[in-house]
Amino acid sequence: MRTALITGANKGIGFETAKQLLREGFYVYLGSRNLDNGLQASQKLKAEGLTNVEAIQIDVTNDVSVKNARIEIGNKTGRLDVLINNAGITGGIPYTALEASPSQFFEAFDTNVFGVARVTQAFIDLLKKSDEPRIVNVSTSVGSLSLQSDSNWLGYNFAKYAVYGSSKAALNMYTVHLAYELRETRFKVNAICPGYTKTDFTGYNGGEVEVAAQRIVKYALLDKDGVTGKFISEETNPETGEIAW
Template identity: 60%
Template sequence: MKTVLITGANKSIGFETARQLLQQGYYVYLGSRDLAKGQQAVDQLKAEGLSEVEPIQIDVADSASIAAARETLGQKTQVLDVLINNAGILGAPSQPALTSSVSMIKEVFDTNVFGVIEVTQAFIDLLRESPEPRIVNVTSGLGSLTLHNDPSWKYYPVKGAAYQPSKAALNAYTIMLAYELRDTPFKVNAVDPGYTATDFNHHSGPGSVQDAAARVVKAAVLGPDGPTSQFFSEDNGPETGISPW
């Protein structure tokens, strides 16, 4: 049975991703910053008959928490097949470039960028033990620098000094990571789940968590001939499913 660790999986897209992967026969380690909330999510999935799941406490902005999660997971399995870096934060509701506080921007980067890097580095040894390891970095269409510089883009006015740059940085890290692992069985991709109705955006998005999670799952279960170093976004590249970086 293949194993997957999903960060920030106690609710919304992460939770639905866990559900869909359980339905596909994966064993899910459901990462949650709050272990009690993670256990509640696990209990809900088990009530649905999806039993191959357990919570893992992990705060991706806390080095000690990441190290503890790695130790805990290492006691449970010697192989991790999939890592889904899903945890993320938005930051302040308004993020003007000239007046946003540096502390707020750093806070967003700590979770959305540095947390992903540290989690990936912490679990890479377990991933290397898999014959077909997959890393999925959950990004946003708002991380596309190309589209942000295109006045005809539908989201062109949606600018911010913290969240959007953090996702652009995450995309850049994805490219560097995929390059470093290019001669291995790894598939490393960034996935934009789309503008989805979640707590993250006060349920303002038009998309469903089911469709959003399906996009993430698609990258998580890629076969050996699947692509790597791609920015998947059906919102920004509906013809190909690929967004410009």
């Protein structure tokens, strides 16, 4: 049975992604910073008959928490097939370049960038034991430098979230380097924008969570001929999905 770890999976897009991978026959480790929230989420899935799920406490900003999660999962399985780095924060308000505090930037980067690197490095050994390892870094078109500087972009005048956008742009760069370093292996590593989605992250504005999760799952299930090192936003580019960094 294929295995997957999803960080920040107790709610929103992460939760729906877990549900869809479970339906694909995966055993899912449902990562949650708060274990009680993770347990409640896993119980909801089990109540729907999706029983191959297990809540794992993991705070991506905490070295000890990530190490403990690696030990716990390593005691249960000899390999990990999919890692979905989904946990993320906005950085709060105010979010503009001139008003946001340094601590806001640090907190956003700590989760959205350092956390991804921390988790990826902790689990890379288990991923290397998979026949088809996949890493999906959940990003956003808001993190595209090309789009943010294009006055013709639909989001040009309202998607100016300096803290969040900066952290996701950095995540995109990390993805490029990670994919490069793994280019001669069986890994597929991509940055995926799930689109503007109805969750507490957006005040429940946007598209359906099921569609957002489908976009992530698609790249978690890539075959051996699938792309790697790409930045994908099907919301922005419905034809090929790929958008400019």
